[in-house]
Amino acid sequence: MYRVVSESGSGGVLVQSVELTADGVAPSAAPQTLTEAEFHAYVLDEEPDATRWVWDDTARWYPGLLRAGIRVQRAHDLRLSHAILRNSELTADSGLARAAPTQWDGASAIADASAVAPATLFDFFASEPGSSDSDDSESAGGDALAEFTRQMDAVATSAEPAGLRLLLAAESVGALIAAEMQFAGLPWRTDIHAQLLTAELGPRVPYGTRPSRLEQLAGQIRTALGDPVLNPDSPQDVLKSLQRAGLRVTSTRAWELQELTHPVIAPLLEYKKRSRLLTANGWYWMDTWIVDGRFRPDYVPGGVVTGRWAAKGGGALQLPKQVRGAVVADDGWKLVVADAAQLEPRILAALSRDMAMADAGRGTDLYAGIVARGVVETRDQAKIAMLGAMYGATSGESGRLLPSLAKAYPRALALTEAAARAGERGDVVSTRLGRSSPRPGERWLATQAQAYDPAASSTDERRARSEARDWGRFTRNFIVQGSAAEWALCWMAEIRKALLVLGVQHPQPESTGAAAGPFSEAPHLVFFLHDEVIVHAPAERVEQVVALIHEAAARAGRLLFGEFPVDFPLTVAVVDSYADAK
DNA sequence: TCTGCATGCAGC
């Protein structure tokens, strides 16, 4: 049963129950207009009944439900689904994809389209809620229902409806999980964090002041360079000063400095490292982002073109290893930290149905497996070669190792090559489940067209070739990174489903009440980082949690690749502190 | 003074 939720004109909630029939989406009951409180009661009442909640934006509806102590199991996020269907080559012929941009496309898509074709601007405003003759509540609800109908039609008439259905479900459950993880928060000990900062930087200082340890290192840098007024925070000044001291450097990047021998190098690298800690995750960050012992970043599901999540604020997806010691489980609880070992190469093996590569990764470290088969000599070489194949390296050690890899795994390498060639031609590529790469922009197309002009200069041609190869590397990586993101979504969805069952088996005490929220007693997801999850769990339940995470990985593999025998082994650690996970 | 771009580095 699907229930389409939207705002009614008067600030209430409009709920329309619908069913999927052979002819499409059909209302199964009269629409209801509810107050917010009635809506909460309604969701609580209907939730056990395998309902899928259809709404424009999970981030807009779900946090309020969570605050009221209500979890939902299934959703369909119209905004995220629209973005996928609008762009997928599998639904390119659908009404949804052929229509002019609407409010379901981002504001930027509308702006782009209206710049090219003025007529679409009119279409957009003509279809805005409230601009029609019908009353507001009908218009608002009708928008969501009409959009849902278009989406279901696009899926049903596509070449791969099953894959797309899975993709939309996975993307939508991702949005639920993102809201739940933000609600629960990552346990964060500010006392430990502060201790770490003091150890690295010196006692806390007001914002805008340089801490004592940095001041001391700045002094050493100035002395070593004989430059008493040098500002170590200015890369330009530092570069000039290094060059004056006779060092041949072209930038102040750490990896370049590491190659040099000079008294300034050690303090300068120390300064950069600690200064980074201060600006990225210092006291100011802590005050801003840690509330009541929890880090609650804004996750953005589907925020990256490949389908990976992004995050805004707090740098949640770049949490440095340096500060992970502050992530500590509550008393009596544990962190179950799980990451998928060599996820992307395994995805590539499965995508290309490369049995030899799948064999190399069976039940073990895939890179070690490649070495064991004599393809390359060391694990490090195997890793560099694989990354080169997926990123499109042509030179260096990676480039040199590629032929051996191509000889051993021709199917896998043929797939990445084909994706690259497609991109170079300006063609679209798609992930396992049907998320398609964006079309190249007008500027790219113009550069390519220009190179075919008889009057094109060799510079024009070189630039066109270079940009074509850039785009080819993007599409080459897109299919692997994007399919890996789909695996990760399915993995998390399966983890969540199993955790929900655990929660039901161990019901929360009545006294907990809504105020404590749905996560106070049961194991729950608290963090996600592309191929890694953290579950916060009561100590006595960690064995069950570890088992269900493994089982979820196997299920995710079968969801995406059926019975193709590729393993997705995990590294799992049960720890008190995130710093101890690796 | 504001804004946009470049730099450098954190993550996968």
Place this chain on the structure above:
DNA sequence: ACGCTGCATGCAGA
């Protein structure tokens, strides 16, 4: 000439 990001800071031009 190796893919995808976010963020803080410095810096130049508006």
